[in-house]
Amino acid sequence: MADANPNWIKRLFTSQLGPVFALVVIVVFFSIAESILASGVFTSTRNLRVIMSSAALIAVPALGMTIIIIAAGIDLSAGTTLTLCGTVFALQLQNSPVPASDPAFVGTMLWALLLTVLTGCACGFLNGLLISATRVVPFIVTLGTMTIFLGIGQIIAGESTVYAPKENIPQWLSLCFTGSQPDKYLIPGVLIPTSVIIAVVLAIAVGLLLRYTVFGRNVFAIGSSESTARLCGINVPVMTVAVYTLAGFFVAIGGLLYFADVKNGNPTDGTGKELEIIAAVVLGGGSLTGGRGSILGTIVGALIITVIRNGCTLLSIPNTYTHIIIGCIIIAAVIVDQLRHGSPEWFFRLLPAREGR
Amino acid sequence: MEPASTNRSPASNIETASGDEDSLALFQVRGISKRFGPTRALVDVSLSVQVGEVLALIGENGAGKSTLLKTLSGAHFADAGEMFIGGQSYRPKGPSDARQRGVAMIYQELNLAPDLSVEDNILLGQKGTGGGLLMRSRQRDVVRQALDSVGLEHLDPQSVVGDQSVATQQLIEIARALAANAKIILFDEPTSSLPQKDVARLFEIVRGLQASGIGIIYISHFLEEVREVADTYSVLRDGHNVGCGRIDEISDDQIVSLMVGRDVNDLYPHVPHTPGLAWVQAEGIMGTPYPQNVSLSLRRGEIFGIAGLVGAGRTELVRSLFALDHLDAGIVTVDGTIVPHKVRARMNAGFGLLSENRKTEGLAQDLSLTENITMGSLENYTELGLINLVKRQRVASDLMTKMEVKAHSSSQLVSELSGGNQQKVAIARILHQQAEILLMDEPTKGIDVGTKAEIYRIMGTLAAEGKTIVFVSSYLPELLSVCDRIGVMNRGELREVRDVADWTEETVMATAIAIDDTTNEE
Numbered sequence: 001m002a003d004a005n006p007n008w009i010k011r012l013f014t015s016q017l018g019p020v021f022a023l024v025v026i027v028v029f030f031s032i033a034e035s036i037l038a039s040g041v042f043t044s045t046r047n048l049r050v051i052m053s054s055a056a057l058i059a060v061p062a063l064g065m066t067i068i069i070i071a072a073g074i075d076l077s078a079g080t081t082l083t084l085c086g087t088v089f090a091l092q093l094q095n096s097p098v099p100a101s102d103p104a105f106v107g108t109m110l111w112a113l114l115l116t117v118l119t120g121c122a123c124g125f126l127n128g129l130l131i132s133a134t135r136v137v138p139f140i141v142t143l144g145t146m147t148i149f150l151g152i153g154q155i156i157a158g159e160s161t162v163y164a165p166k167e168n169i170p171q172w173l174s175l176c177f178t179g180s181q182p183d184k185y186l187i188p189g190v191l192i193p194t195s196v197i198i199a200v201v202l203a204i205a206v207g208l209l210l211r212y213t214v215f216g217r218n219v220f221a222i223g224s225s226e227s228t229a230r231l232c233g234i235n236v237p238v239m240t241v242a243v244y245t246l247a248g249f250f251v252a253i254g255g256l257l258y259f260a261d262v263k264n265g266n267p268t269d270g271t272g273k274e275l276e277i278i279a280a281v282v283l284g285g286g287s288l289t290g291g292r293g294s295i296l297g298t299i300v301g302a303l304i305i306t307v308i309r310n311g312c313t314l315l316s317i318p319n320t321y322t323h324i325i326i327g328c329i330i331i332a333a334v335i336v337d338q339l340r341h342g343s344p345e346w347f348f349r350l351l352p353a354r355e356g357r
Numbered sequence: 358m359e360p361a362s363t364n365r366s367p368a369s370n371i372e373t374a375s376g377d378e379d380s381l382a383l384f385q386v387r388g389i390s391k392r393f394g395p396t397r398a399l400v401d402v403s404l405s406v407q408v409g410e411v412l413a414l415i416g417e418n419g420a421g422k423s424t425l426l427k428t429l430s431g432a433h434f435a436d437a438g439e440m441f442i443g444g445q446s447y448r449p450k451g452p453s454d455a456r457q458r459g460v461a462m463i464y465q466e467l468n469l470a471p472d473l474s475v476e477d478n479i480l481l482g483q484k485g486t487g488g489g490l491l492m493r494s495r496q497r498d499v500v501r502q503a504l505d506s507v508g509l510e511h512l513d514p515q516s517v518v519g520d521q522s523v524a525t526q527q528l529i530e531i532a533r534a535l536a537a538n539a540k541i542i543l544f545d546e547p548t549s550s551l552p553q554k555d556v557a558r559l560f561e562i563v564r565g566l567q568a569s570g571i572g573i574i575y576i577s578h579f580l581e582e583v584r585e586v587a588d589t590y591s592v593l594r595d596g597h598n599v600g601c602g603r604i605d606e607i608s609d610d611q612i613v614s615l616m617v618g619r620d621v622n623d624l625y626p627h628v629p630h631t632p633g634l635a636w637v638q639a640e641g642i643m644g645t646p647y648p649q650n651v652s653l654s655l656r657r658g659e660i661f662g663i664a665g666l667v668g669a670g671r672t673e674l675v676r677s678l679f680a681l682d683h684l685d686a687g688i689v690t691v692d693g694t695i696v697p698h699k700v701r702a703r704m705n706a707g708f709g710l711l712s713e714n715r716k717t718e719g720l721a722q723d724l725s726l727t728e729n730i731t732m733g734s735l736e737n738y739t740e741l742g743l744i745n746l747v748k749r750q751r752v753a754s755d756l757m758t759k760m761e762v763k764a765h766s767s768s769q770l771v772s773e774l775s776g777g778n779q780q781k782v783a784i785a786r787i788l789h790q791q792a793e794i795l796l797m798d799e800p801t802k803g804i805d806v807g808t809k810a811e812i813y814r815i816m817g818t819l820a821a822e823g824k825t826i827v828f829v830s831s832y833l834p835e836l837l838s839v840c841d842r843i844g845v846m847n848r849g850e851l852r853e854v855r856d857v858a859d860w861t862e863e864t865v866m867a868t869a870i871a872i873d874d875t876t877n878e879e
């Protein structure tokens with residue numbers, strides 16, 4: 001009987017459900033703490049909606065980051081790309097010749113959407129091209145492009161924040177990110193925030209892409225061993241460019257959601273967002289050495305970050321402490337993840353020995 | 358689940374081994390068991406090594422040899438069993454603990470820090486390193502002495518390890534063990550990546566270690582090697598001890614049947630095949646530094662052997678045929694059509710390459726068997742853009758069965774397989790690619806006797822189907838038994854190609870080591 005214990009612990013660690021388990025623990029913790037120490041709104045449906053729609057803001061760009069990280073890359077420019085896209089979009093709406101109520105506005109809107117998505121993809125394309133052509137590590141390349149994209153954003157924004165006038169923002173766009181009002185969703189009657197629906201649809205698409213397509217499997221191949229992938233005839237440079245470009249697409253969608261939330265474009269807002277996005281992937285089991293990561297995990301990772309932030313706010317814990325808590329959780333998650341993947345047998349040796357059976 | 362094999366009191370450090378003759382043993386292992394999930398890698402294994410004894414550990418791929426040595430050296434933790442050194446209980450908490458107790462392991466894939474100096478590597482992980490200057494100078498002597506005793510008198514301790522040859526690196530590892538005062542040294546397939554002449558040198562060193570009273574356990578798939586170096590043997594099969602004794606009291610055939618559990622009568626099975634017309638031509642292949650202006654022509658349905666010393670450019674030649682490395686000049690044609698210097702193009706023309714470096718290049722260690730076998734050729738499984746995972750899994754499992762890969766499922770990770778079984782997975786992949794021209798670089802490296810015969814049979818069958826096989830090997834007996842023609846490489850040049858009947862082991866070696874530019878005439 002005594003030896004059931006380590007087996008049970010080991011099995012829990014080794015299963016894919018680690019991040020989900022962590023999320024449950026955190027949610028339970030905040031539910032109890034908040035209902036004792038504060039007003040008990042943490043578990044209200046309203047608050048759950050707030051959490052989910054905020055998590056979607058992180059999750060959507062994190063989908064692209066998951067693909068990059070599985071392919072053993074990293075994108076530090078995701079944050080500034082995101083707000084660059086938001087700024088491009090805001091500028092188009094600001095300069096719209098007609099207000100949103102005019103039928104001709106459709107043209108402006110389509111053009112604005114297209115331009116935003118193209119911006120995101122172009123940023124990703126540039127990253128991918130530089131990485132494959134120069135063979136400089138992705139960390140350094142995207143560290144460089146991070147500030148380049150910030151600079152470009154500031155130039156096109158005229159070094160200030162771009163505000164789109166209220167009459168140029170169509171109703172449906174604001175409904176894409178509504179936070180907490182249950183009566184104001186894009187699809188009436190469906191009480192799920194629109195940003196959440198968007199995130200879930202995209203997540204399912206990427207999940208299928210990674211699991212069921214040649215492209216997806218090649219991403220895993222490159223991430224676990226680039227030289228093996230080359231040996232198997234996979235065109236690594238082309239794949240790299242494709243991966244970063246695709247990730248740029250998700251960053252652009254993230255930029256649109258972000259605009260729907262704040263209704264303006266400020267290029268400097270993005271600084272630091274990339275870390276949040278990367279953290280979501282890592283919390284979800286993504287490995288920075290490549291070859292590992294999952295969409296479900298990433299979504300859970302985004303939720304973990306949002307729940308902690310939300311819970312801390314409700315508990316009136318100052319923002320500064322929230323940063324520390326999130327940092328600790330990330331490090332703990334990576335340690336647990338290493339344990340799940342075996343190598344440090346020392347941990348299991350600390351558990352009660354099973355030899356005495 | 359495993360029967361309680363030993364009844365023993367709770368371990369304590371002063372517990373001593375009982376039994377009269379056993380207590381003389383330098384190293385004693387009793388009832389070791391180890392399982393990995395559903396795999397029972399070791400079941401109640403016992404052995405003992407005396408002072409100055411060389412014990413050969415023999416067994417098929419996946420029999421548990423590496424696992425046993427890893428357990429002895431603290432890299433794995435046994436589920437059950439006990440170990441004694443000189444009668445004292447020994448339970449290593451990890452590799453460094455084992456080293457301190459005098460047990461060192463020399464891995465097949467060497468474990469040195471390539472960017473550090475020889476000296477730093479030898480002192481790595483030793484107590485009291487990095488102290489004052491005085492300390493350092495005393496340690497210099499230790500390093501020098503250790504290097505001298507493995508025959509590296511001329512090696513500068515300050516040189517960088519990564520610049521040394523594989524053979525030298527291996528000797529540095531042994532020196533490292535000696536510097537740490539090892540009493541027992543465990544070798545896992547030490548010769549599988551060594552050139553012939555270094556093998557002889559290694560044996561000399563092993564004999565030296567033996568004379569100085571060190572106990573040695575030695576894994577090898579080469580029986581002739583085992584006979585040369587070992588005093589005793591112990592055979593593992595499916596994790597069980599199935600026999601042990603003095604090596605001079607058993608015949609090769611008996612060892613082989615102990616290993617595989619049945620008789621293997623033909624070590625070089627011959628599948629009749631007749632080489633047809635030449636269809637692949639390589640002309641003037643030049644690379645930096647190797648190959649040097651190599652031209653060759655390959656026929657359908659033939660096994661073409663490439664012999665030569667390690668470093669003669671054999672690997673570089675097959676890699677340039679597969680377009681993996683940059684090329685300075687040369688063209689490759691298949692059926693008269695020039696094939697561009699691109700991996701994809703070469704694959705589409707029918708080429709497939711088995712890398713000699715299975716750990717870093719041949720396989721993606723963190724992916725499953727299915728994933729590895731089907732990597733790069735998933736197009737056959739896509740329906741409307743989506744991969745049919747069930748079909749893919751089935752094909753991969755079939756290939757696994759065909760290659761007799763020992764794994765509990767095709768979704769197991771490659772890193773969990775034994776070395777030889779990994780090699781079989783790599784071979785399964787080029788079979789899966791349906792390659793017509795199979796470039797096989799050291800395909801039998803680390804493979805057990807029975808499976809080697811199986812691989813030769815597969816090669817023969819493929820040749821009989823009209824496929825072309827280029828077989829690079831450092832093991833002359835297999836080249837001479839299996840190939841139709843053999844070409845010998847010497848410093849990047851393909852010196853001479855002859856029918857196998859016109860070669861002998863001696864003439865191949867003479868051509869391989871010839872120094873002058875004129876080809877060696879018989």
Ligand SMILES: Nc1ncnc2c1ncn2[C@@H]1O[C@H](COP(=O)(O)OP(=O)(O)OP(=O)(O)O)[C@@H](O)[C@H]1O
Binds near residue numbers: 772
């Ligand atoms: N880390 C691991 N996880 C799961 N299974 C493992 C692991 N290491 C080894 N095994 C399994 O244990 C068995 C014994 O493997 P081991 O590496 O000891 O074989 P071996 O005798 O050294 O074979 P080879 O001659 O091919 O090197 C194999 O079935 C292997 O798949």
Ligand SMILES: [Mg+2]
Binds near residue numbers: 423776777
């Ligand atoms: Mg082994």
